[in-house]
Amino acid sequence: MIRADRKESMLKRLQAIEGQVRGLQKMVEEERPCVEVMTQIASVHEALRSVGKLMMRNYLETCATRAIRGKQEEVYDELMEMIYKFAK
Amino acid sequence: MIRADRKESMLKRLQAIEGQVRGLQKMVEEERPCVEVMTQIASVHEALRSVGKLMMRNYLETCATRAIRGKQEEVYDELMEMIYKFAK
Amino acid sequence: MIRADRKESMLKRLQAIEGQVRGLQKMVEEERPCVEVMTQIASVHEALRSVGKLMMRNYLETCATRAIRGKQEEVYDELMEMIYKFAK
Amino acid sequence: MIRADRKESMLKRLQAIEGQVRGLQKMVEEERPCVEVMTQIASVHEALRSVGKLMMRNYLETCATRAIRGKQEEVYDELMEMIYKFAK
Numbered sequence: 072m073i074r075a076d077r078k079e080s081m082l083k084r085l086q087a088i089e090g091q092v093r094g095l096q097k098m099v100e101e102e103r104p105c106v107e108v109m110t111q112i113a114s115v116h117e118a119l120r121s122v123g124k125l126m127m128r129n130y131l132e133t134c135a136t137r138a139i140r141g142k143q144e145e146v147y148d149e150l151m152e153m154i155y156k157f158a159k
Numbered sequence: 160m161i162r163a164d165r166k167e168s169m170l171k172r173l174q175a176i177e178g179q180v181r182g183l184q185k186m187v188e189e190e191r192p193c194v195e196v197m198t199q200i201a202s203v204h205e206a207l208r209s210v211g212k213l214m215m216r217n218y219l220e221t222c223a224t225r226a227i228r229g230k231q232e233e234v235y236d237e238l239m240e241m242i243y244k245f246a247k
Numbered sequence: 248m249i250r251a252d253r254k255e256s257m258l259k260r261l262q263a264i265e266g267q268v269r270g271l272q273k274m275v276e277e278e279r280p281c282v283e284v285m286t287q288i289a290s291v292h293e294a295l296r297s298v299g300k301l302m303m304r305n306y307l308e309t310c311a312t313r314a315i316r317g318k319q320e321e322v323y324d325e326l327m328e329m330i331y332k333f334a335k
Numbered sequence: 336m337i338r339a340d341r342k343e344s345m346l347k348r349l350q351a352i353e354g355q356v357r358g359l360q361k362m363v364e365e366e367r368p369c370v371e372v373m374t375q376i377a378s379v380h381e382a383l384r385s386v387g388k389l390m391m392r393n394y395l396e397t398c399a400t401r402a403i404r405g406k407q408e409e410v411y412d413e414l415m416e417m418i419y420k421f422a423k
Contacts, residue, residue: 073190085184092180095210096173102161105218109245112211116204116247122183123200124331130193131323147307155300157197158334159204212419219411235395243388246422249366261360268356271386272349278337281394285421288387292380292423298359299376306369333373335380 072133077125084122091115123157160221165213172210179203211245248309253301260298267291299333336397341389348386355379387421 073081092115098108130153161169180203186196218241249257268291274284306329337345356379362372394417 073187078187078190081187082184085180085187089177089180089184092173092177096170096177099161099166099169099173102166105214105221106241108214109211109218109241112207112214113245115207119200119203119207123197124327126193126196126200127330128323128327130197131326132319133193143308147304150307151300151304153194153197154303154330154334157201158330212415215418216411216415219414220407231396235392238395239388239392242391242418242422246418249363254363254366257363258360261356261363265353265356265360268349268353272346272353275337275342275345275349278342281390281397282417284390285387285394285417288383288390289421291383295376295379295383299373302369302372302376306373309369329370329373333377 073129077129081122081125084118084125088115088118088122091118120159127153127158161217165217169210169213172206172213176203176206176210179206208247215241215246249305253305257298257301260294260301264291264294264298267294296335303329303334337393341393345386345389348382348389352379352382352386355382384423391417391422 091111095108095111095115098111131150179199183196183199183203186199219238267287271284271287271291274287307326355375359372359375359379362375395414
């Protein structure tokens with residue numbers, strides 16, 4: 072379950088990212104200076120990270136609920152894996 | 160100037176990334192499991208990085224040409240900044 | 248509170264890291280090839296990360312306990328900050 | 336060949352890092368709060384990165400010299416590998 076306000080925020084951000092990626096295509100076609108293109112790529116990475124953070128926050132809440140119900144060791148192992156794989 | 164084969168490869172990758180981002184929107188709408196969404200986000204990051212690498216390669220060649228022509232100290236400073244800002 | 252086995256493991260790793268850093272000093276003094284020095288630096292980063300992971304694991308367990316006792320929103324905010332600041 | 340001033344700067348930084356790592360051991364022994372330990376670990380990562388940067392700068396200058404003398408394609412491949420492996 073994703074909280075409704077979070078879901079909407081993720082969808083809006085992903086639509087903006089789609090637009091940024093189309094913008095990147097135009098920049099490459101027009102052979103804009105490398106620094107400009109790299110800066111735009113960094114900005115897309117950053118926007119993607121913000122979506123990932125919303126997802127991670129959602130995940131933490133789910134995890135915590137499961138941890139309270141027991142099998143804590145397993146939940147921590149999974150959480151550590153998620154954190155070190157995705158929280159960049 | 161971007162080499163023609165590199166430019167084409169960047170454009171193809173960016174079109175694929177646009178498709179991946181649309182896929183992400185669908186995944187969020189359908190509330191797919193967090194791990195799946197995070198894995199897809201990581202895959203978009205990776206694809207973006209491959210575009211960045213092509214751009215960086217292009218940049219290095221341009222830099223080197225300028226470094227040969229003199230003003231080396233400045234070129235190195237700029238290159239270091241680019242590398243540590245964008246090569247992730 | 249740090250679990251005893253985890254504390255011992257952290258201390259052993261930190262002693263090993265101290266040795267690696269002394270090794271790096273020798274490598275620089277002897278002007279060993281750049282790739283060798285960079286590889287050793289990467290290896291120290293990796294070893295430090297393993298200490299950070301043990302600490303993060305400890306932190307998660309403490310957090311979870313606090314989250315169960317209430318004030319969840321605050322705990323999640325703090326946890327998110329820790330994760331995105333330190334889990335690299 | 337490492338430039339003399341750069342070599343001295345690297346050695347000084349590495350000695351400071353050695354001290355920081357010993358400090359970390361003390362912090363773990365005394366079971367200082369997790370956020371403090373993590374902050375100190377992040378600070379060691381940062382200090383190590385600064386040594387890596389000095390090494391990378393040295394490497395770029397060596398590379399450029401070799402690139403000028405020919406075999407450019409090979410030099411760029413090696414440089415790209417170094418950059419994406421070590422410039423973090």
